[in-house]
Amino acid sequence: MATSPDDASLRVEVPLDRLGFRFTEEQRLMRDAASSFARERIAPGAAERDRSGRFPLELVRELGGMGLLGMKVSVDDGGAGADNTGYVLAMQAIAQACASVAVILASSNLVACILADHASPEQRERWLSPFARGELGPAGFCLTEPDAGSDASALRTRAVAKGDGFVIDGSKQWITSGAHAGIYLVFAKTDPEAGRDGISAFVVERDTPGLTIGKDEHKMGLRSSGTVQVHFEGVEVPRSQLVGSLGRGYAVALGALGAGRIGIAAQSLGIAEAAFAEGVRYAAQRRAFGQRVVDFQASRFAIADSRTDLDAAWLLTLRAAALLDRGERAPMETSMAKLAASEGCGRVVDRMLQLHGGNGYSQEYLVERLYRDARITRIYEGTNEIQRLVVAREIVR
Ligand SMILES: Cc1cc2nc3c(=O)[nH]c(=O)nc-3n(C[C@H](O)[C@H](O)[C@H](O)COP(=O)(O)OP(=O)(O)OC[C@H]3O[C@@H](n4cnc5c(N)ncnc54)[C@H](O)[C@@H]3O)c2cc1C
Structure with missing residues (x-):
């Protein structure tokens, strides 16, 4: 239950104009678009989704259509072309309506930024643009493992070279949007002896044989953000799915x-x-x-x-x-x-x-x-x- 309607004598709105920052027209437009969508489409079902734990796939698709899965991705690549300030303003407005939707956007935007910065021209065309336009659903950022969280470099997932590609084996934990993602960015060891310099990043598509969804976490909060384990068992990916250089993941x-x-x-x-x-x-x-x-x-x-x-x-x-x-x-x-x-x-x-x-x-x-x-x-x-x-x-x- 929300409390009674606004009392005109209460100043409870976000004081953006009193913070001393001058926002550009683009930043304000970004904020306004996110804010009205948050108010009209995200906030109304937030309490029900919190109770049921239902993942808001339809909202995520709409947000994708607005370019918000790749807010900082250029418009040419299908994103919203926002800067970091625009990103913050939009994210704050969405989280004010529903923190679960905000974290789904945060992890998808993480993947989008990595692809925008490191993907090859072919990878941009195949994944970045369709993803930023919302055609692939959310993305899964797969770094954390049961025994590697803060110390992510201790991850155990392996990507072993085979022919012109790699075979990925391992398990990831706490993956936001994990059961609903169209693509996953997976961090795996390509050279276990090289420590941090032996980790590489790969795009793995949802339907790849050997990729399965594991335990659904029953969480205290963010109950509709779809946090699951993702398992990789003999997942074969061609070298063209390596993002950035080998060992730079x-x-x-x-x-x-x-x-x-x-x-x-x-x-x-x-x-x-x-x-x-x-x-x-x-x-x-x-x-x-x-x-x-x-x-x-x-x-x-x-x-x-x-x-x-x-x-x-x-x-x-x-x-x-x-x-x-x-x-x-x-x-x-x-x-x-x-x-x-x-x-x-x-x-x-x-x-x-x-x-x-x-x-x-x-x-x-x-x-x-x-x-x-x-x-x-x-x-x-x-x-x-x-x-x-x-x-x-x-x-x-
Ligand atoms: C709801 C949710 C969503 C998430 N989404 C994703 C996702 O989409 N993708 C993904 O890859 N991960 C995701 N994570 C994982 C998250 O990033 C990790 O949980 C986090 O990094 C902490 O790792 P950990 O849980 O293994 O804790 P640990 O690393 O085991 O830490 C345990 C405690 O030890 C402390 N500690 C560890 N190292 C040090 C140190 N050097 N100095 C002082 N204290 C230390 C920590 O601060 C903490 O208090 C998610 C987690 C949650 C709960």
Whole structure:
């Protein structure tokens, strides 16, 4: 259940015009298109999908048609041609409506960016363009394994050379959209002795013999993002499906994940802005001891601290996006954005749930789903401990 309609005296909208960033016409258009689609098409079924765990394949197809599976892919290649700031603005708007849809977009966009940066002309034509136009459904980004998460270089999936191609064997875990993807980007060891320099990336199509879908994870939140294990047993791929150079897969993955972190920061901002609006509205109509809950000083402090957390996260996220848009490497700034936004998000949803009292603990109120959806943002695309290592490494070498 959502709270009552907006009270005109409450300022709960996202204060984009007060952040001190001047957005371009293209960035605003990107934001507006994502925002209206999110409001009209994504938000209405989000609670039902959370309950049932149903993967929103029809919405993903529509988003693909809008170029949002490959937001930063050029228009010529079928994408939306957005820059990093446009990507952040769109992702935040979608996450505000449904975090599951946002993470489906995040992992597909990761694959799209890698293909846009590293695919050969033939690979662009065969996979990137149809995928970015939404014709292949979502993509699966297959890096993590049961025994290799933060330390992804410890992955055990093998790709052994055979004739003019490779045979892939291994299992991937926690693969977003895994059961519904049209293509998978799979990281496998082509030279186990070479450590990080012995990992390569391959495109594997859904119907390839030997590719099977395993356990469906029953998760605390993001319940409709279709997270599964994906198994590869004797999966044969020609050399033309190798993406980038042999042995450069790990560098490719880390490069994309680094820039992708602003997407998780934006997702955190989406969840937290939704919780903030819900919490303030709820506290403004709920009464205790003869007054509105929003009028207790403790509530006002919670609201002020939350708005401060939110604006700080916005500023760090937009700064990281702006640096990337200037063509700079920004490992420290993207990690700081992910770290601050996800931890700020955790604090905001917690405070806003507290403002709801017992109702916040009920599945009838939106804040309960937001609280569950928020928790993962501190874990994936590099746990926050890993983000801290990245930040510190840039300071102390
Ligand atoms: C819902 C969901 C969706 C996901 N989607 C995808 C996907 O689409 N594709 C994909 O490839 N992966 C995906 N992942 C995997 C995700 O990226 C990993 O779960 C994450 O990187 C952490 O790895 P791990 O779970 O193996 O934790 P571990 O690496 O086992 O970490 C356990 C703990 O140890 C800490 N730790 C580890 N190393 C260090 C260190 N050096 N210093 C300090 N602390 C450390 C971690 O921070 C953590 O607290 C997804 C995960 C989830 C839960």
